[in-house]
Amino acid sequence: xxxxxxxxxxxxxxxxxxxxxxxxxxxxxxxxxxxxxxxxxxxxxxxxxxxxxxxxxxxxxxxxxxxxxxxxxxxxxxxxxxxxxxxxxxxxxxxxxxxxxxxxxxxxxxxxxxxxxxxxxxxxxxxxxxxxxxxxxxxxxxxxxxxxxxxxxxxxxxxxxxxxxxxxxxxxxxxxxxxxxxxxxxxxxxxxxxxxxxxxxxxxxxxxxxxxxxxxxxxxxxxxxxxxxxxxxxxxxxxxxx
Amino acid sequence: xxxxxxxxxxxxxxxxxxxxxxxxxxxxxxxxxxxxxxxxxxxxxxxxxxxxxxxxxxxxxxxxxxxxxxxxxxxxxxxxxxxxxxxxxxxxxxxxxxxxxxxxxxxxxxxxxxxxxxxxxxxxxxxxxxxxxxxxxxxxxxxxxxxxxxxxxxxxxxxxxxxxxxxxxxxxxxxxxxxxxxxxxxxxxxxxxxxxxxxxxxxxxxxxxxxxxxxxxxxxxxxxxxxxxxxxxxxxxxxxxx
Amino acid sequence: xxxxxxxxxxxxxxxxxxxxxxxxxxxxxxxxxxxxxxxxxxxxxxxxxxxxxxxxxxxxxxxxxxxxxxxxxxxxxxxxxxxxxxxxxxxxxxxxxxxxxxxxxxxxxxxxxxxxxxxxxxxxxxxxxxxxxxxxxxxxxxxxxxxxxxxxxxxxxxxxxxxxxxxxxxxxxxxxxxxxxxxxxxxxxxxxxxxxxxxxxxxxxxxxxxxxxxxxxxxxxxxxxxxxxxxxxxxxxxxxxx
Numbered sequence: 001x002x003x004x005x006x007x008x009x010x011x012x013x014x015x016x017x018x019x020x021x022x023x024x025x026x027x028x029x030x031x032x033x034x035x036x037x038x039x040x041x042x043x044x045x046x047x048x049x050x051x052x053x054x055x056x057x058x059x060x061x062x063x064x065x066x067x068x069x070x071x072x073x074x075x076x077x078x079x080x081x082x083x084x085x086x087x088x089x090x091x092x093x094x095x096x097x098x099x100x101x102x103x104x105x106x107x108x109x110x111x112x113x114x115x116x117x118x119x120x121x122x123x124x125x126x127x128x129x130x131x132x133x134x135x136x137x138x139x140x141x142x143x144x145x146x147x148x149x150x151x152x153x154x155x156x157x158x159x160x161x162x163x164x165x166x167x168x169x170x171x172x173x174x175x176x177x178x179x180x181x182x183x184x185x186x187x188x189x190x191x192x193x194x195x196x197x198x199x200x201x202x203x204x205x206x207x208x209x210x211x212x213x214x215x216x217x218x219x220x221x222x223x224x225x226x227x228x229x230x231x232x233x234x235x236x237x238x239x240x241x242x
Numbered sequence: 243x244x245x246x247x248x249x250x251x252x253x254x255x256x257x258x259x260x261x262x263x264x265x266x267x268x269x270x271x272x273x274x275x276x277x278x279x280x281x282x283x284x285x286x287x288x289x290x291x292x293x294x295x296x297x298x299x300x301x302x303x304x305x306x307x308x309x310x311x312x313x314x315x316x317x318x319x320x321x322x323x324x325x326x327x328x329x330x331x332x333x334x335x336x337x338x339x340x341x342x343x344x345x346x347x348x349x350x351x352x353x354x355x356x357x358x359x360x361x362x363x364x365x366x367x368x369x370x371x372x373x374x375x376x377x378x379x380x381x382x383x384x385x386x387x388x389x390x391x392x393x394x395x396x397x398x399x400x401x402x403x404x405x406x407x408x409x410x411x412x413x414x415x416x417x418x419x420x421x422x423x424x425x426x427x428x429x430x431x432x433x434x435x436x437x438x439x440x441x442x443x444x445x446x447x448x449x450x451x452x453x454x455x456x457x458x459x460x461x462x463x464x465x466x467x468x469x470x471x472x473x474x475x476x477x478x479x480x481x482x483x484x
Numbered sequence: 485x486x487x488x489x490x491x492x493x494x495x496x497x498x499x500x501x502x503x504x505x506x507x508x509x510x511x512x513x514x515x516x517x518x519x520x521x522x523x524x525x526x527x528x529x530x531x532x533x534x535x536x537x538x539x540x541x542x543x544x545x546x547x548x549x550x551x552x553x554x555x556x557x558x559x560x561x562x563x564x565x566x567x568x569x570x571x572x573x574x575x576x577x578x579x580x581x582x583x584x585x586x587x588x589x590x591x592x593x594x595x596x597x598x599x600x601x602x603x604x605x606x607x608x609x610x611x612x613x614x615x616x617x618x619x620x621x622x623x624x625x626x627x628x629x630x631x632x633x634x635x636x637x638x639x640x641x642x643x644x645x646x647x648x649x650x651x652x653x654x655x656x657x658x659x660x661x662x663x664x665x666x667x668x669x670x671x672x673x674x675x676x677x678x679x680x681x682x683x684x685x686x687x688x689x690x691x692x693x694x695x696x697x698x699x700x701x702x703x704x705x706x707x708x709x710x711x712x713x714x715x716x717x718x719x720x721x722x723x724x725x726x
Contacts, residue, residue: 001265007650008650015517016487017518020485032258034258037253037650041651056259073683120696124696166279167283196314197361198362199314212363213255222311243504252495274503275500275503276501279495295497295501298501299504300508405496408524440554440555441554441556441558451603451604453602454602454609
């Protein structure tokens with residue numbers, strides 16, 4: 001199974017062009033769109049979402065991860081093996097949070113080169129063919145590497161909003177299990193207590209809950225948290241532990 | 243064939259997470275996205291669209307239907323067999339219009355439980371595994387049931403706009419065959435006559451027509467009806483029979 | 485492989501309904517969404533994008549091309565074979581730029597008729613079944629034809645913006661190889677020089693580059709060209725050759 005995790009957008013030709021490469025080079029593989037509207041060029045948001053949204057997949061899944069504002073520059077191209085799954089993408093921080101939390105980790109710099117490499121679409125020309133090779137059980141030419149120098153201002157958990165979903169819910173970079181149910185989250189003028197599910201709060205009330213991937217998520221019962229609390233990607237949170 | 247009919251949104255991770263479950267638990271099945279941007283949490287709009295948009299599918303198709311604002315509360319989970327097709331989803335009214343119009347109908351409450359059930363994403367954790375079982379020819383543990391108490395203010399056909407499509411066309415809850423070609427539809431300040439297709443009216447003119455799924459749809463030749471007539475989901479219609 | 489190239493939108497039921505036909509009538513074929521949010525009803529934009537975005541596909545690929553504001557009127561339905569690939573869609577200009585640039589070209593008017601043809605959704609009822617037949621190696625009933633009278637005001641290359649992508653980049657109808665690297669593009673108040681990739685210009689600076697499909701594309705390093713330069717689909721460009 002090859003799984004796309006990108007900021008290419010759900011419209012436009014980019015996702016389809018990547019699928020075309022994968023369908024040809026890994027015929028018979030399941031190809032699946034997990035996330036294609038990650039915040040544009042926001043490496044950090046994608047990095048904190050990555051372990052949460054890829055944890056449930058089976059061993060040997062190949063994740064094609066592209067949030068790559070530095071494409072065509074000097075950043076390296078990587079294959080990362082973490083907890084028996086494969087991740088392919090740029091060495092720009094995208095894999096740093098995953099790497100911190102993985103039980104097992106191996107990083108390789110990709111040396112394999114395609115016959116044609118456009119300077120601005122490595123997702124199609126480099127990362128997709130590498131993902132296809134991995135899905136077929138072949139390791140492309142590569143050499144052991146470390147991740148690029150770590151990012152000291154990236155905390156263990158990120159007290160920010162990383163994604164606003166279709167319902168106006170705000171997915172954060174905080175793991176719910178580390179907060180505990182008595183913690184409250186402050187965002188803008190609002191202070192929100194924990195609830196387990198929508199039905200536990202009144203209509204129109206805000207709360208935070210552990211979402212189905214283990215992250216704290218801010219929501220409003222039968223409403224839109226993003227509008228009620230004026231939240232957007234990048235909004236900062238304060239955690240109040242009682 | 244397993245067909246998604248949801249309000250998850252075309253962006254975000256939810257559709258992909260459901261596909262991941264289906265790909266693993268019903269390997270080899272065709273998995274198809276029919277509608278993933280149904281109006282958020284609008285059970286009634288989804289209920290009136292459901293029979294129109296699922297009628298053309300072959301016997302044994304499994305529809306995974308999730309518009310589920312009450313997830314995590316007390317509403318039951320259902321498998322419905324209507325006219326030789328399967329429908330899986332919440333017992334919140336979503337299947338009421340389908341049930342009224344079906345020639346044959348059986349309802350079952352799902353008793354099967356997954357090993358892990360998140361309180362807010364039954365689409366992934368409960369309904370998708372059940373759909374996968376049905377697609378493989380297995381009936382998950384369930385017991386005969388009636389649909390939840392019917393909704394007395396839901397008319398035979400719904401004189402409202404249920405969906406605005408990409409072209410600004412407004413799909414209504416009215417079956418065109420019951421209106422007849424001489425009926426006119428009043429929406430806001432406009433009164434619209436029937437035409438068979440765009441070419442029958444002048445450029446920029448509004449009309450209603452029987453769409454390719456049998457519903458009355460409001461359109462403008464080479465224009466956007468939603469903007470010209472200030473229509474949105476929920477806009478009410480008056481029917482003028484001459 | 486059957487590839488969708490349409491203006492149906494990424495939301496709504498239309499793409500899914502076409503997939504349902506293809507899955508049933510060409511079982512086992514790869515079905516791939518290349519572009520489903522082409523500018524609505526903009527035949528010319530779609531025509532100039534078509535050769536660029538379909539050139540990389542393998543022989544015998546079947547492209548299902550639907551930008552069809554005249555559906556239900558008198559325009560003919562075509563199968564075009566160009567450079568060993570198949571294209572199915574309306575004879576409204578959509579294939580004119582492709583035809584000009586093709587090395588080999590054959591056009592056929594479709595005579596085959598489905599049992600049921602809705603007047604407004606030939607994509608589902610006519611073009612999809614024809615595409616499915618082609619994918620299975622069958623030529624539907626048809627007769628040799630010429631493309632509809634050519635469009636004299638369509639230049640070799642189109643100095644306009646044809647699509648704004650998710651990053652705010654503006655894809656134009658100009659082939660980069662015909663411009664040369666010393667050409668500058670004027671759009672609104674801005675005059676933009678060529679760069680090979682983002683990293684060659686300063687943060688926030690605009691430039692044009694040859695995109696991964698050979699077209700000139702206007703971008704801003706770590707910014708949104710569409711907003712910075714107030715560009716939208718249809719914006720005109722001046723080319724300055726030094």
